[in-house]
Amino acid sequence: MGKKAVYAEQELVVLLKNNNRTGFDYLYENYSAPLYGIVLKIVKSEDNAADVLQDTFLKIWKNIGTYQPEKGTLFTWILNVARNTAIDKLRGEVKLERMVKLQAVPEHELNSKLAFYPAAANFDIKQLVDNLLPERRTLIDLVYFQGYTHEEASEYLSLPLGTVKSRVRKALQDLRGVFALREMSLYAN
Template identity: 65%
Template structure:
């Protein structure tokens, strides 16, 4: 099948909304590598990223009618579809890892010696931090992964120090909830 060499964005959207297969193939050929790169940055697993990629293009195909050019470009819209789908997959994977069915655990297995306590090296903290709101994720990244102090973050982002500290505290509470613990996972940096 020969592809039309180019579409204007308006033509492409119109053809996609008409369920034109050639337009969809053009969209895939033109944007799939950029979308895959974004998905892979979030998922960090090539096989899962490929699965998410299929889901993304299926969502685009099914939901193109909801695209509104007044809210942004087509690329921005499909980029958001890809990003949101990848984040949803990541969240689902984290939930699956944390979901324990007590019916599946025999009473004899509940001895103190049988309790598994993962070492920090086996937990992908960055993937879990990715689940936070963007402004919280940025603060956690700067303080705990890049080594900034609260004061440096406040100065660098032009945010009041109290706001930085309260957002970090809320972020840590949210992360504790993910781990299902009420004890501190991280010590607050000063």
């Protein structure tokens, strides 16, 4: 039996950035099992987890040039690639489910009380968000307009996760209050 090669992280990164097949084989052999376990916890389906794992390694192959060792370990980077790929998979499924549900309701079955009032749609959401306190505005922008998770926003802004969640919750409460006032004024006329 031959002795299996063992690479230090720096050596492995060099191999990967040079698109070396041996480096990618080593990466897959040593990292696929823990990544699969994490992905499975997110997508909750073995078939989807296998697909996400394959997509993850494809993304790693294509984007290894963007990995910066000074920002974190290789494992942390590939873990984030796997996690984000799994979350993207879930978001795609949720969008598809919503589209199917919306298309499955015949028009004659719609409740007229659920009618859409265009006046409420004329709210300039961005303008309302711009009126929030700066620390709340920044978080709403990151989480709702740019798609960051609370954890990613926390890391990006170097704030504790609890602070991020509290500020987002307070900002949403502020926006609900503004919407309630504007709706009352629209329908009062």
